[in-house]
Amino acid sequence: MKKIEIAGGGLAGLSLGIALRRRGVPVLLREASTYPRHRVCGEFINGVTENTLEVLGIAPIFHDALRHHSTRWWMGECRILEATLPRPALGMSRWEMDERLRRVFEEEGGVLRTNDRAKPVPREGLVWAAGRHLEKESQLLGLKGHFEGLNLEGYLEMHIGEGSYIGLTPITPDGSLVNVCGLFKKRKNRKGENPIVDALRHSGLEVLADRLDRATMDPKSLTGISGFHLGSQGAESALCTLGDAERMIPPFTGNGMSMAFESAECALPHLFRYHSGEVSWEEAKKRIRCSLDERFRSRVKLALGLHRCLTNVVGRAILTSAACSGVLPFSWLHRRLS
Ligand SMILES: Cc1cc2nc3c(=O)[nH]c(=O)nc-3n(C[C@H](O)[C@H](O)[C@H](O)COP(=O)(O)OP(=O)(O)OC[C@H]3O[C@@H](n4cnc5c(N)ncnc54)[C@H](O)[C@@H]3O)c2cc1C
Numbered sequence: 001m002k003k004i005e006i007a008g009g010g011l012a013g014l015s016l017g018i019a020l021r022r023r024g025v026p027v028l029l030r031e032a033s034t035y036p037r038h039r040v041c042g043e044f045i046n047g048v049t050e051n052t053l054e055v056l057g058i059a060p061i062f063h064d065a066l067r068h069h070s071t072r073w074w075m076g077e078c079r080i081l082e083a084t085l086p087r088p089a090l091g092m093s094r095w096e097m098d099e100r101l102r103r104v105f106e107e108e109g110g111v112l113r114t115n116d117r118a119k120p121v122p123r124e125g126l127v128w129a130a131g132r133h134l135e136k137e138s139q140l141l142g143l144k145g146h147f148e149g150l151n152l153e154g155y156l157e158m159h160i161g162e163g164s165y166i167g168l169t170p171i172t173p174d175g176s177l178v179n180v181c182g183l184f185k186k187r188k189n190r191k192g193e194n195p196i197v198d199a200l201r202h203s204g205l206e207v208l209a210d211r212l213d214r215a216t217m218d219p220k221s222l223t224g225i226s227g228f229h230l231g232s233q234g235a236e237s238a239l240c241t242l243g244d245a246e247r248m249i250p251p252f253t254g255n256g257m258s259m260a261f262e263s264a265e266c267a268l269p270h271l272f273r274y275h276s277g278e279v280s281w282e283e284a285k286k287r288i289r290c291s292l293d294e295r296f297r298s299r300v301k302l303a304l305g306l307h308r309c310l311t312n313v314v315g316r317a318i319l320t321s322a323a324c325s326g327v328l329p330f331s332w333l334h335r336r337l338s
Contacts, residue, residue, distance in 0.1 A: 002275045003028065007118035008130030009035075011257055012243025014101035016129065016264035016271075019056040021108035023268075025275045029110055032117040032130070036099035040142040040225045042167040042251060043179040044068055044156060045090040047338025048258035052265050057108075061100045066091030066173060071156040073323065075316060077207050080323040082155075083330045087338070089156065089254055093146070093171045093179065122238035124281040125274075127267065129242045129260075132228040140229065142251070143196050144181035145222040146171070149215035152178060158252065160319075161203025163311050165252050166196075180212065183251055186226055195224065231304055240285045242267055246292055249300050250307035253337045259296060266291040303337055 004020055006013045009031030017027045053059035067088040073081040106112055120128060150168065152175060157168035166182030184199040192198035194217060200209040232247045239245075243260035267288045274284035309315025322328040 001026075002125055002277065004125055004127060004271055004275065005030070005118075006127045006129055007120075008032075008128065008243075008245065009102065009105075009112065009114075010039075010098070010129065010131055010243060011101070011260035012245070012264050013127075013129035014098070014105050015056045015058055015261050016127065016242065016267060017105045017110045018058055018101065018108055019264060019268050020271060020275075021105065021110045022057045023272055025272065027105075027110045029105065029112050030116040030118045031112065031114050034114045035102045036095045038144070038146075038221045038223045039094040039098070040144045040181060040223050041094045041179075041257070042144075042169055042181045042254055043091060043093055043171055044167070044169045044254045045257045046085070046254035046334070047087070048090065048261055052258075052261050055265050055268070056261060058101065058104065058261070061097070061104065062090055062092065066170065068156050068169070070154065071158065074157070074159045074208075075320045075323075076161065076204055078320070080320050081328065081330065085156075086331045086334050091169055091171060120237075120239060122240075126240065127242060127271070128239040128245050129264075131244045132225075132248055133233040133245065134227050135229045136227055138227055138229050139186050140226065141184045141186040141199070142181070142225045142228075143184065143199060143223070144179065145194075145196055146218045147178050147180055147212060147215040148176060148218075150178040150180075150211060151175070156254075159200075159205055159208050160310055160316060161200065161205040162313075164199065164203040164205075165310055166200065166203075166205070166208070167252070167254070178215075180217075181251075195222070230307065231300060240267075240288060242288075242292075247296060247300055249296075249337075250303045252307065252310060253303050255299070255303070255338050258338060262295060263292055266295060299337060302333075306333070306337075 003026040006029045017029045020027050159166045164184040169179045171179050197209045230248045242263040270284040270287045273279045
């Protein structure tokens with residue numbers, strides 16, 4: 001019986017580890033950092049099904065997750081859309097979610113090594129779930145922080161600025177704590193004290209920046225990431241990659257966490273067959289790659305196209321006019337992107 005080693009204890013790595021442990025597979029998980037911690041994330045999950053959570057054995061973790069039913073979108077200062085989500089999005093802070101998954105993984109007998117950075121050297125039995133591929137030249141910047149004193153009236157908010165977008169998500173049942181997370185273009189000269197407010201002003205989102213200025217941010221929750229690109233992360237590599245390490249969907253979809261879980265679900269039967277000696281490592285890896293491609297290719301392609309629209313002047317004008325005239329097929333897009 002063969003063992004599995006997983007590099008990266010994010011959502012893909014932990015959920016895969018739990019699912020394998022529940023099937024009796026020995027798993028070593030190596031995580032470069034520690035738990036719990038804040039992560040750059042919009043903290044709402046679009047698209048994940050109850051079935052995926054059940055297969056992975058992680059449905060109970062979400063028993064008390066928030067259920068978000070509706071969303072409002074702004075283009076600059078102009079509200080362009082208010083819609084009901086065809087399927088509610090799950091809401092939970094990453095601090096809480098990652099910690100709950102870690103606990104279950106260890107309770108199931110998984111071996112976790114924190115502060116342990118693995119090397120991306122392909123070898124039999126190694127699953128690479130270590131997140132995005134580092135790309136130093138990338139101009140993308142992700143920022144997030146938790147705020148008190150913002151009233152979202154129960155909606156998920158999305159604000160589109162010049163070359164940027166930012167989402168606001170309630171993370172407590174009474175809506176008193178709100179996660180604010182955005183994707184911006186990197187720039188050199190920052191002015192204000194709060195990098196999120198500063199980035200918003202630079203994107204022309206003055207009204208939202210003023211709202212955040214009047215609210216209170218938990219300074220410990222402020223996190224940022226850069227050096228990443230969206231789309232395929234180089235799946236042709238000889239590693240067996242899952243989650244963001246395989247491909248990154250643009251964050252406006254709120255579907256990246258679902259993809260992390262779904263990728264674990266796709267890999268599970270093939271890794272189990274490898275563990276039982278039914279298929280070779282090369283065969284398991286090939287089947288996993290096919291399964292991921294089948295499930296994610298068209299979803300990510302559509303999301304990348306829309307991301308380009310959201311971050312360019314002409315695309316924004318077209319989206320605004322479609323949304324304001326009521327012809328934007330929101331429900332269809334939502335289903336295709338999740
Ligand atoms: C700005 C922004 C907003 C987002 N908002 C949302 C949202 O609202 N909803 C949504 O669904 N998705 C969102 N996402 C995407 C989502 O966060 C990711 O898709 C998801 O976290 C991917 O999970 P993962 O397990 O693949 O990777 P990660 O969660 O990144 O986990 C990878 C883990 O590997 C560890 N690691 C890295 N290198 C090594 C190494 N060499 N050895 C060992 N461990 C290593 C890291 O410390 C990390 O813990 C957002 C992304 C961005 C950038």
